[in-house]
Every structure is written in C-alpha cells, then in structure tokens.
Amino acid sequence: MILVTGGLGVMGTTLVKGLLERGNQVRVLDIPNHPHRKRLEGTGAEILEGDISRMETIEKAFDGVKTIYHLAAVLISPDPSVFERVNVQGTKNMIEGGIRCGAEHFILVSSISVTYPYTTPYSLSKRETERLVKAQDKMKYTIIRPTLAYNEYGGQEFMMFLEYLMRFPVVPFIGPGDALKNPVHVDDLMRGFLAIPNNPKSYGKTYPFCGSEALPIREMAKLMLKHKKADRPFVHLPMPLCKLLAAIMGATMKNPPLTWNAIAGVSQHANPDWSEVRDDLGYNPIGFREGLQKCFPL
Numbered sequence: 001m002i003l004v005t006g007g008l009g010v011m012g013t014t015l016v017k018g019l020l021e022r023g024n025q026v027r028v029l030d031i032p033n034h035p036h037r038k039r040l041e042g043t044g045a046e047i048l049e050g051d052i053s054r055m056e057t058i059e060k061a062f063d064g065v066k067t068i069y070h071l072a073a074v075l076i077s078p079d080p081s082v083f084e085r086v087n088v089q090g091t092k093n094m095i096e097g098g099i100r101c102g103a104e105h106f107i108l109v110s111s112i113s114v115t116y117p118y119t120t121p122y123s124l125s126k127r128e129t130e131r132l133v134k135a136q137d138k139m140k141y142t143i144i145r146p147t148l149a150y151n152e153y154g155g156q157e158f159m160m161f162l163e164y165l166m167r168f169p170v171v172p173f174i175g176p177g178d179a180l181k182n183p184v185h186v187d188d189l190m191r192g193f194l195a196i197p198n199n200p201k202s203y204g205k206t207y208p209f210c211g212s213e214a215l216p217i218r219e220m221a222k223l224m225l226k227h228k229k230a231d232r233p234f235v236h237l238p239m240p241l242c243k244l245l246a247a248i249m250g251a252t253m254k255n256p257p258l259t260w261n262a263i264a265g266v267s268q269h270a271n272p273d274w275s276e277v278r279d280d281l282g283y284n285p286i287g288f289r290e291g292l293q294k295c296f297p298l
Contacts, residue, residue: 002197003065003103005029005052005094006072010154011109011146013039014190015069020044022194029061030072052090055097062101067197068139070094071109073129075122075156078255083125091129099138105203106139107196112147112208116268120261130206142196143206147270148183152295155186157265162224171232174263175239177218180271182210185294188285195281202280208272213287217266220288227296239267 002019006012007028013036019026020043028040032049040047050058052072074086091108098106110130113123133141150158165171192209196202215223218234225231242263249256277283286294 001025001027001064002067002069003027003029003061004069004071006070006109007045008034008036008039008047009071010151010156011149011186011189012071014151014186015071015193016040016045017043018190018194027061027065029058052093053085055093058093058097062097062103065098065101065103067105067107068094068098068103069107069109069193073109073126076160076261080121083121087122087125088128088132091132095132095136095139099136103139105197106133106136106141107193108133108141108143110143110145110206112145112210112270112272113265114145115272116264116270118264118268120264122261123264140203142202142204144193144196145206145208145272146184146189147208147210147272148181149186149189150183150291150295151186158183161221162228165221165225165232166228166230169232171221171234173218173221173234173236174242174258174266176236177221177234177266178216179267180214180269181217181220182212182214182271183220183288183291184209184211185286185291187294188283192277192281192283192285195283199281205276205280207277207281207283208274209277209283209285210270210272210274211285211288211291213289214271215288223289223292227292227298239263 002024004012004016007016008030016026027046029048029050048061052058074082111126114127116123130143148158149155189209246258246260246263249258
C-alpha cells in the first residue's frame with residue numbers, strides 16, 4: 001500500500017493516477033471536504049480525510065502502508081504559526097505513523113525555497129521537515145525539492161503569479177526581474193516521483209526537480225502573458241521601495257497585496273543543478289516554453 005498525503009491537489013492527483021496505472025494500491029489522505037475530491041473518485045484510490053497536524057484524525061491512514069509520499073503542506077498563510085502546525089508538526093506525525101506501521105520508504109516533497117539565502121516562515125518550516133526526515137533511521141528516505149510547478153490547472157503559486165500578472169493593465173514588478181527561474185511541468189515531476197520507490201539509488205538522496213530551461217523571472221512572466229494572449233507593459237519597482245511598502249502594508253493591513261514572502265520568491269534564484277537526479281532516475285524534463293505550449297497553446 002502506498003500512502004499519498006495531499007493527494008487531491010494538482011501534483012497529488014497526477015501522482016496518484018500514475019501510481020494506479022502502474023498497478024499499485026493507493027490510499028490518499030487529505031483535508032476534510034476538499035473541493036477537488038471528485039478528481040479521484042472512481043479511480044480506485046482509497047480516499048481518507050484527516051488533519052495531519054492531529055494524529056488522532058489520521059491513525060487509520062497508516063494501516064498496511066509500505067511507502068509514504070508526503071506532499072501535504074501549507075504554502076501560503078498570513079499566520080506564521082500555521083506553517084509550524086501543519087508543515088512541521090504534520091511531518092512529525094507522518095514520520096511517527098510511518099515508523100509505527102513499519103513503512104519502508106518515506107518520500108518528502110520539500111521545496112527549492114529551502115536553498116534560498118533569504119528565508120520565509122514557509123521555507124524555514126520546510127528546512128525543519130527535511131531535518132526531521134533525515135534524523136530518523138527506521139525508514140529509508142528521499143527528499144524532493146521542486147521548483148515552481150505548473151500545468152494548466154495549477155499549482156497554487158504558479159496560478160497566483162499568473163493571476164497577479166493578469167490583474168493590471170500595467171504590471172508593477174518587484175525589482176529588476178533578473179532572478180533565474182527554472183519551472184517544472186507537473187508531468188515531469190510525476191515521472192520523477194514514480195521513479196523513486198524501490199530504487200536504491202534514491203535512498204538517502206535529496207533531489208531538486210526542475211525543468212530544463214532557466215530564464216529570468218521577467219522573461220518567464222512575459223511568456224506567461226503571451227500564452228494567455230494578454231501582453232502587458234511592466235513597471236519595475238526598486239527593491240528597497242518594495243521592502244518598505246511590504247513592511248508598511250504588513251503592519252497596517254490584514255491581507256496586504258505585497259509581502260516579504262512574495263519579494264523573497266521573486267528575487268531569488270531557483271535554478272538548481274539536476275544532473276544527479278538525471279543520472280539516478282533518468283529524469284529528463286521539458287523546458288518552460290515547451291511546457292507553456294502544452295498548457296496554453298498559442
């Protein structure tokens with residue numbers, strides 16, 4: 001039995017379907033009343049509801065499990081304590097449950113943001129989840145650090161960025177936009193994910209999963225708008241001004257439109273060396289231009 005937490009999200013549903021196609025028994029654990037439950041109804045996956053931060057709600061999920069894909073996490077929240085509760089405590093509970101049921105392989109989906117020199121509450125929570133997984137010695141583990149994941153349905157950060165770009169006739173852009181990004185198509189992520197279980201080369205490894213094309217985030221943004229047939233001019237705001245505005249808005253507004261999290265994400269490089277995952281797993285992703293054409297054909 002393979003357990004997938006967060007299995008009703010964009011990445012999760014694609015992974016679950018791929019595992020089922022390979023003949024695996026799959027159990028999905030996700031939040032109660034998930035709006036996208038229908039994505040997996042009728043597929044043969046067992047769907048359980050629970051809160052990973054509360055062990056008493058998820059104990060049944062571990063019965064007979066040998067492999068755990070832990071995708072469930074909060075990416076964005078105005079309350080920093082949510083990252084500690086869901087991401088950190090939730091991972092502790094998943095590790096405890098996995099050890100208790102005799103699981104053999106724990107696959108943690110982390111984030112490329114753990115490598116950023118400028119941190120956020122989210123990236124710090126993901127660093128801690130990696131530490132927790134490495135600290136235990138009862139299960140083999142593999143850690144995955146995806147860059148910005150996308151397809152025509154998501155993921156969350158990609159769609160938020162696209163919606164932001166589409167919101168204004170003139171786009172206010174954070175800084176010069178020269179940070180190198182290497183987004184990854186969800187289909188490539190899943191092919192990489194599926195190559196991990198029962199693969200000894202993956203044990204104890206930390207893999208960055210990205211695409212095959214690095215480009216400045218301003219160019220990435222312009223390509224996204226082009227494929228949505230919504231070209232817009234950009235006004236680049238100086239970074240010190242952005243930081244000042246984020247601080248003022250954060251102190252005076254409940255849901256500020258500009259945050260330090262957004263500044264950190266836009267201004268830092270996410271273009272990792274993926275040669276090891278290529279060699280170990282045969283990972284061979286497409287580039288961003290090709291991926292956008294698949295999602296939003298011109």
